[in-house]
Amino acid sequence: MRYVIIGASAAGLTAAETIRKWDPEGRIAVISDEPLLPYSRPLLTYLLGKEIRPEQIFLKSGQYFEQWRLEAFLGKAVTRVDPEARTVHLADGQTLPYDRLLIASGAEPRLPGIPGEDLDGVFTLRHLADLQRLEAGLVPGGSVAVVGAGAVGLKVAEALVHRGIKVHLFEREAQPLTQVLDPVAAQLLQDAIKRRGIRLYLHSWPEAVLGKKGKVEALALNNNRVLPVQAVLFSVGVQARTGFLASAGLADPGGIRVDHFMQTSYPDIYAAGDCTKPPHLITGEPRAFHIWPAAVAQGEVAGANMAGARRRYEGLLPQNSISLKDIKIITGGHLKPDPPDGEVFCELDRHRGHYRRLVLQNGRLVGVTLIGPRAAEAGIYFQLIARKVPVKDLPTDIRAADFHPGKLWA
Amino acid sequence: MKTVLVRPERCLGCLQCRLACAAEHSRSKDLLGALLEEVKPKPRLKIYPGRQHWAFPNKCRHCDPAPCQAVCIAGAITKDPLRGTTDIDPARCINCAMCAMACPFGALTYAATFQAPERHAVALKCDQCPDREAAGRLPACVEACKVGALTYGEVEELQEEKGRVIAQAVFAAFQVAAETAPRLPETISRWRILA
DSSP, X not given: OEEEEEOOSHHHHHHHHXXXXXXXXXEEEEEESOOSSOBOGGGHHHHHTTSSOGGGGBOSOTTHHHHTTEEEEETOOEEEEETTTTEEEETTSOEEEOSEEEEOOOEEEOOOOOTTTTSBTEEOOSSHHHHHHHHHHOOTTOEEXXXXXXXXXXXXXXXXXXXXXXXXXXXXXXXXXXXXXXXXHHHHHHHHHHHTTOEEETTOOEEEEEEETTEEEEEEETTSOEEEOSEEEEOSOEEEOOXXXXXXXXEETTEEEOOTTSBOSSTTEEEOSTTEEOBBXXXXXXXXXXXXXXXXXXXXXXXXXXXXXXXXXXXXXXXXXXXXXXXXXEEEESOSSOOTTOEEEEEEETTTTEEEEEEEETTEEEEEEEESGXXXXXXXXXXHHHTXXXXXXXXXXXXXXXXXXXXXXX | OEEEEEOGGGOOOOOHHHHHHHHHTSSSOSHHHHHHSSSXXXXXXXXXXXXXXXXXXXXXXXXXXXXXXXXXXXXXXXXXXXXXXXXXXXXXOOOOXXXXXXXXXXXXXXXXXXXXXXXXXXXXXXXXXXXXXXXXXXXXXXXXXXXXXEEEEEHHHHHHHHHHHHHHXXXXXXXXXXXXXXXXXXXXXXXXXXX
């Protein structure tokens, strides 16, 4: 059996390892356009903040590919997939035949599409090369605009502040992380952002990047203000990398359609990770949601099924962990808005920075937000959501103020 | 492979295990010394109020495969092939709390440790006292437990022992039921079955 995997990050490598466990004989080729050994993209912001040493970004050892007997095609871009001939075409002219193909090509940062995005000093952060460019463009004591207060934007802002750079963080909506946080949680987050010394501008967005001699000088904002900055970093979301599939007809605009077995519309082509639009665990609707744990879980299911097992992916449970220096926020399940027939239970201890918000629908837990030390218990709530347990069947009432996870067991 | 087996029905919630655990995970490995250290050590196991019992000791089960290891974006969590434990490297941990989302038992704590002085917090959990194991000693929590709620030994043997305890309890309960039930003449019991 010849397996070909496009992408060597969370989904692709988990799939490769899973295939190897099921099929010790098969030939597994892993293609990545990154010339380096596999590294952890989420760690880029930590590397930017100098919280880790450069070598710690690499997840696998130098012998990884030999250890797992994988044929590595690093630094090679895929130009086209031919599902009829069952071949993958690389930019350097090579053609790889496959019996089973996994597409785990990930996602690319989006740009908002405003004038001046091509100027020198406009960045996104997704690849190690992006980080090196950004590092080169940083001026000590300078000021940087970060556009988009999502998970990446917040971590980048924190990292830059840590490096002694003045950060202006822009958010189009009325609060940061508008898709996942309710107003109370958002307020706690905003307080933490302020304590970190990040300037947060709500209802604000740039309408153009202004520059001189091809270099960024300022941002033109929606309220007719002009803010002088040395660099702009856009973190306004990502989109699936599926350009090479244009002729194969596999991808919707939001990502590759997959079923519960991570199979695409071609039975011998599977897809996993950020490039897909997997079913939502609660609603069952296909929806792109770019998180590491989902990529790992999907890679495992896809890998097992490619090797001949029959494993089912129950669906993606959206979850986010926002960890700034003095606040920990974990959210999971239904995103905003709350379901119209949902019941909401909140517990807030502003003094101790503790917040617990549960959303129930049809007697089942469908959403949770935790802030503070008890965020460490998030996995318990996620289990309740994932298993769709009716709360009345639990040994204790999870809504009660004296709820403790110990009461679920003994 | 050895493990710590928890018997929640025996726990009285005295928290001595937490104290011993914190002391073991300090630089000096000594209770008095730990109090003087710059970074105060944190216990790696939790005692919650229970529903039926006094208290419920909750700690890492060292799952295999470990869900926390699968989602760790920093590559800080590994399985020790010999000891069977799931270990977190504090030098690599970035305090992102991905493991908290994956752990179905809520076994993690986020706090500072002397092992990673440059970080304000890292993920902490039971490491099953590797230094003590190397010296042939019991894990600190097991040594501190006075009521047998925390026991240490080979996984299979502990499971077998636990099964035997449950079987004996069930058998004893049946015995009591048999002794207290009124004895009926043979004929009457037959008559009852027919009715």
